[in-house]
Amino acid sequence: MGLTRIDQPAEILPRVVAKIRSVADVTKRKQLLTILISLAEEEKIATMIEGMLDAEEDLLIDTPFLRKMREIGWREGWAEGRTEGLVEGHKQGESHLLSRLLRQRFCLGQ
Numbered sequence: 001m002g003l004t005r006i007d008q009p010a011e012i013l014p015r016v017v018a019k020i021r022s023v024a025d026v027t028k029r030k031q032l033l034t035i036l037i038s039l040a041e042e043e044k045i046a047t048m049i050e051g052m053l054d055a056e057e058d059l060l061i062d063t064p065f066l067r068k069m070r071e072i073g074w075r076e077g078w079a080e081g082r083t084e085g086l087v088e089g090h091k092q093g094e095s096h097l098l099s100r101l102l103r104q105r106f107c108l109g110q
Helices: 009-021 026-039 043-052 055-060 064-105
Strands: none
Touching: 009 026, 009 043, 026 043
């Protein structure tokens, strides 16, 4: 490609992927696909590239770096979800406590 910015990705990317697919050495092809996706700074372009890959090629680009990135993403997502869950749990707990205190104060029963 030789570009840092792709003006017409719909035209250029299919040719690049086809050229990479023509590489006979599986290891080299894997490296080229990994590099291509990792250099795609725009999410739209990375998604476009991934859409052009078949299932076999998707498996080929499962590199240690990408596994590490998925692990980091999973951990960050888990931590964020846990924090949101704790906040929501505290809100519900406060609501139940307030409801209980009001019932006790005004003898409203259960």
